[in-house]
Amino acid sequence: MKKGIIAVLFVLIAVGVSNAQVTAIRAGRIVDPETGTVASNQIILIEGQDIKAIGANVAIPPGATVVDLSRETVIPGMMDAHAHLCMNTQHKRDGGRYYFTTLLDSNAKRAIQGAVNAKSMLEYGFTAVRDIGNEGNYACVEVRKMINSGEIDGPTFITAGRIIAPYGGQFALQPDKQNLAEPEYLFADTRDEMKKAIRQNLHYGATVIKLVIDDQRYIYSVDDIKFAIEEAHAAGAKLAAHAWTAAGALNAAKAGVDSIEHAVAITDEALAIAKQNKVAIVPIPFTERDAVLSGTPGGNRETNERWFIDPVRRAHKAGVMMVWGPDVIYNTLEFPRGKVSIDTVDEWKMTGIPNLVILQTLTTNAARLLGIERNRGWLKPGYRADIIAVRDNPLEKIETVKDVVFVMRNGKIYKQGK
Numbered sequence: 001m002k003k004g005i006i007a008v009l010f011v012l013i014a015v016g017v018s019n020a021q022v023t024a025i026r027a028g029r030i031v032d033p034e035t036g037t038v039a040s041n042q043i044i045l046i047e048g049q050d051i052k053a054i055g056a057n058v059a060i061p062p063g064a065t066v067v068d069l070s071r072e073t074v075i076p077g078m079m080d081a082h083a084h085l086c087m088n089t090q091h092k093r094d095g096g097r098y099y100f101t102t103l104l105d106s107n108a109k110r111a112i113q114g115a116v117n118a119k120s121m122l123e124y125g126f127t128a129v130r131d132i133g134n135e136g137n138y139a140c141v142e143v144r145k146m147i148n149s150g151e152i153d154g155p156t157f158i159t160a161g162r163i164i165a166p167y168g169g170q171f172a173l174q175p176d177k178q179n180l181a182e183p184e185y186l187f188a189d190t191r192d193e194m195k196k197a198i199r200q201n202l203h204y205g206a207t208v209i210k211l212v213i214d215d216q217r218y219i220y221s222v223d224d225i226k227f228a229i230e231e232a233h234a235a236g237a238k239l240a241a242h243a244w245t246a247a248g249a250l251n252a253a254k255a256g257v258d259s260i261e262h263a264v265a266i267t268d269e270a271l272a273i274a275k276q277n278k279v280a281i282v283p284i285p286f287t288e289r290d291a292v293l294s295g296t297p298g299g300n301r302e303t304n305e306r307w308f309i310d311p312v313r314r315a316h317k318a319g320v321m322m323v324w325g326p327d328v329i330y331n332t333l334e335f336p337r338g339k340v341s342i343d344t345v346d347e348w349k350m351t352g353i354p355n356l357v358i359l360q361t362l363t364t365n366a367a368r369l370l371g372i373e374r375n376r377g378w379l380k381p382g383y384r385a386d387i388i389a390v391r392d393n394p395l396e397k398i399e400t401v402k403d404v405v406f407v408m409r410n411g412k413i414y415k416q417g418k
């Protein structure tokens with residue numbers, strides 16, 4: 001009897017295995033972003049959601065779908081660690097100021113924008129995205145649930161829910177309009193309020209916690225931030241800290257947050273502490289496209305030099321892990337969200353840091369910060385098949401990442417050819 005059951009089980013397992021979709025990719029080149037090594041003429045075998053084998057001599061089983069990328073370079077799917085998919089500021093209406101979306105765009109509209117933007121991110125090669133707040137009343141949480149259930153197309157999606165901040169958040173409120181920061185922020189000044197805000201976010205589906213450290217004169221102390229980290233980590237969520245000032249970045253680095261967002265004014269002292277405490281920084285480029293759309297061509301050049309290029313160079317020198325996260329808050333019909341994000345590779349190129357490091361910000365470093373490094377971010381057996389292809393070798397020509405010709409996530413092809 002027992003033997004019979006075991007035999008049936010074996011048959012079922014065998015049937016299950018052979019029924020999984022098998023895809024074989026013929027890759028002209030595979031670049032490993034961790035080591036910078038390049039392997040030529042490789043076969044990647046994908047079964048179901050996972051990579052099964054990679055190598056020059058991997059046999060392609062009969063019946064497998066064969067994808068010919070023999071003229072392309074294959075890399076792991078890219079990741080954006082600082083996105084706001086459920087918000088779309090309009091340059092004319094809002095003058096680039098994101099808080100108008102709170103007043104003028106309904107939660108329903110923002111969820112639809114999130115779905116559109118999620119699809120766009122995937123099409124441009126982003127197989128994972130960390131959304132870092134400003135998502136209305138948990139609009140992006142709904143987008144994430146629909147991606148996970150397969151109802152809509154999108155990347156692996158990590159969402160912050162409402163941003164936690166000292167009173168006032170990122171707003172300059174009026175006493176007679178105190179609720180204008182709803183529903184973007186949870187004001188939390190005391191420890192009890194911080195704990196409750198974190199738990200409220202987790203309860204409503206946040207998978208990362210975002211703190212704004214320093215957008216008011218009163219900022220979170222090192223101990224405040226440590227307290228929040230402990231609470232977030234206890235629930236398995238990482239903590240991202242928005243820091244626009246030198247003092248805010250220093251407190252965040254000392255407390256040991258998972259990432260400092262923007263870090264525009266970070267000092268060398270804070271970078272050294274960040275390195276020691278394994279804190280990542282997510283720098284924010286200031287682009288010419290944004291300046292043009294705002295009606296001020298050339299208006300971002302100096303800002304980009306001071307707040308992006310300089311901190312990136314110093315962080316690289318200090319050996320601090322950097323992660324891609326351009327903080328895009330707009331898109332137009334002409335410039336979809338995924339395109340606006342990946343086009344900022346031009347600003348990264350201006351920093352002069354090695355192409356390999358830029359590629360790491362988009363892949364391996366991002367996977368570590370997102371906490372998904374155990375099954376995404378690398379191309380290796382057992383990992384999820386999040387695979388993209390570009391025309392050239394990004395180690396030689398990093399801007400090739402703007403031209404993604406193939407996208408697979410979880411073993412499913414979302415883009416093939418132009």
Ligand SMILES: [Zn+2]
Nearest residue numbers: 082084132327
């Ligand atoms: Zn942001």
